[in-house]
Amino acid sequence: MAHPPRPHRHRRVLTRLLDRHRRPLAALLTAAALASGVLLLRPPPPATVGVLVASRDLDASRPLADGDLVHRALPERALPRGTLTPGTDTSGLRLNAPVRRGEVVTDARLSDPPARAYGPDLVAVPVRVDDPGVAGLLSPGSRVDILAVPAPADPHPFPTGPARPVVGDRPVLAVPSDGEGTGGRGGALVLIAATPDEARELAGHGVSSHLSITIRS
Known part of the structure; x- marks a missing residue:
């Protein structure tokens, strides 16, 4: 008649196994303890919010369209003020400067009102310059100086x-396309941001002088 195995025999086998693998087991337990400590000390992931970012490189030559902005979840503490959130209606609005792919879009990037991004006291001022070719050198965000030369009396055809x-280092808000807003007049129309006082001075020079532009950047 077979006798059942004695419990102390099992204990001896287990003891021998533990003695044989003592170092690997100790290392494994130490690693597990360290991992548990790291998990306990690690801060929770930062809270995220949904925002709108540019789906591709965008310029300011046309209004925003469907697909130009996409939803992305980003850490809330890293976001600037005025971030646009999903559901914001941007259809038909224009950017006032180029935006790179993946860039978070804020209300300061939108040209409604046009000069808001450049300061609370600035207004959008249309300036007609004599040389229509200058418009091709400008884009929203360019910095320009506006110069004036008194219009000559007849019969002199050119200013002397x-x-x-007149104004210096002002940002370009928009450059209308050929024929847009020209009203049959020559030259090129450029929309800049300026103070109300500068706007009045530019309006006076617009009827009594020839205006030109120098480009800073």
Whole structure:
């Protein structure tokens, strides 16, 4: 008649196994303890919010369309003020400067009102310059100086004398396409941001002088 195995025999086998693998087991337990400590000390992941980012490189030459902005979840603490959230209606609005793919879009990037991104006291001012070719050198965000030369009396067809600076280092908000907003007049129309005082001075020079632009950047 077979006798059942004695419990102390099993204990001896287990003891021998533990002695044989003591070091690997100790290393494994130490690693598990360290991992548990790291998990306990690791801060929780930051809270995220849904925002709108540019789906591709965008310029300011046309209004925003469907698909230009896409939803992305980003850490809330890293976001600037005025971030656009999903559901914001941007259809038909224009950017006031180029935006790179993946860039978070804020209300300061939108040209409604046009000059808001450049300061609370600035207004959008249309300026007609004599040289229509200058419009091709400008884009929204360019910085320009506006110069004026007094219009000559007839019969002189061209202005004479040195140009006088009217406003300096002002951002371009928009450059209308050929024929847009020209009203049958020559030259090129450029929309810039300026102070109300500068806007009044530019309006006076618009009827009494020839205006030109120098480009800073």
